[in-house]
Amino acid sequence: MIRFENVGVRYGNGPEILRDISFELEEGGFAFLTGPSGAGKTTLLRLMYLGLRPTRGLIHMFGEDIATLPRRRFPDMRRRIGVVFQDFRLLDHLTTFENVALPLFVDGKRPSEYADDVMELLSWVGLGDHANAYPPVLSGGEKQRAAIARAIVGKPRVLLADEPTGNVDPALARRLLRLFVELNRLGTTVVIATHDHQLLNAAPQARIMTIRDGRLTMTAGGTP
Ligand code: ADP
Numbered sequence: 001m002i003r004f005e006n007v008g009v010r011y012g013n014g015p016e017i018l019r020d021i022s023f024e025l026e027e028g029g030f031a032f033l034t035g036p037s038g039a040g041k042t043t044l045l046r047l048m049y050l051g052l053r054p055t056r057g058l059i060h061m062f063g064e065d066i067a068t069l070p071r072r073r074f075p076d077m078r079r080r081i082g083v084v085f086q087d088f089r090l091l092d093h094l095t096t097f098e099n100v101a102l103p104l105f106v107d108g109k110r111p112s113e114y115a116d117d118v119m120e121l122l123s124w125v126g127l128g129d130h131a132n133a134y135p136p137v138l139s140g141g142e143k144q145r146a147a148i149a150r151a152i153v154g155k156p157r158v159l160l161a162d163e164p165t166g167n168v169d170p171a172l173a174r175r176l177l178r179l180f181v182e183l184n185r186l187g188t189t190v191v192i193a194t195h196d197h198q199l200l201n202a203a204p205q206a207r208i209m210t211i212r213d214g215r216l217t218m219t220a221g222g223t224p
Pocket of ligand 1: 011035036037038039040041042044045087
């Protein structure tokens with residue numbers, strides 16, 4: 001589903017942030033991406049959501065080579081990828097409901113088609129009572145859950161999350177992790193960047209991808 005071959009990235013004329021990254025993630029897999037701050041976790045996620053092209057190497061997503069994929073195919077490709085950004089990127093002038101529904105709205109679907117699904121999803125992430133609230137009045141954890149709901153509303157085949165438990169207490173972090181595990185159980189491939197070791201221990205079935213000094217090592221991942 002996702003295959004990297006000898007991928008390298010540098011920003012401008014700087015040093016190579018990622019070097020010779022090669023790995024393959026199978027469909028339905030669950031992986032944590034970890035490593036010290038500044039190691040390149042966000043950079044690797046950006047490559048996976050087509051937010052950045054590699055300086056060298058090959059990236060295959062859903063069987064297609066990203067490097068040669070024409071830009072006009074990006075929206076179609078991105079529709080299959082849900083992203084939870086570290087800074088949420090919610091729009092303050094839209095309600096929680098409208099923020100979560102945005103990918104469907106932008107896709108040309110009508111509110112009457114998706115209203116029930118979006119409300120159900122909001123309940124699933126514990127935001128059923130906040131559908132009409134605007135992001136500025138939500139707590140950090142609520143914003144995080146709204147960002148997660150928006151990332152999965154279009155039923156992506158891959159979910160990428162950048163430090164999705166970075167702003168919440170340990171109890172909520174475990175709850176969010178259960179959401180990701182449940183989503184994975186339903187068939188979504190999940191990649192979570194985190195430096196929270198407790199989170200790593202809470203999902204023993206996950207593969208662990210570690211970036212250090214620009215290189216990636218990967219554990220096989222056990223059975224649940
Ligand atoms: P992590 O997510 O593991 O903290 P990042 O991928 O954010 O790491 O950053 C990896 C390195 O790349 C850091 O040294 C960071 O300063 C650098 N970097 C990230 N984004 C940019 C950018 N847009 N331009 C220049 N350097 C960048």
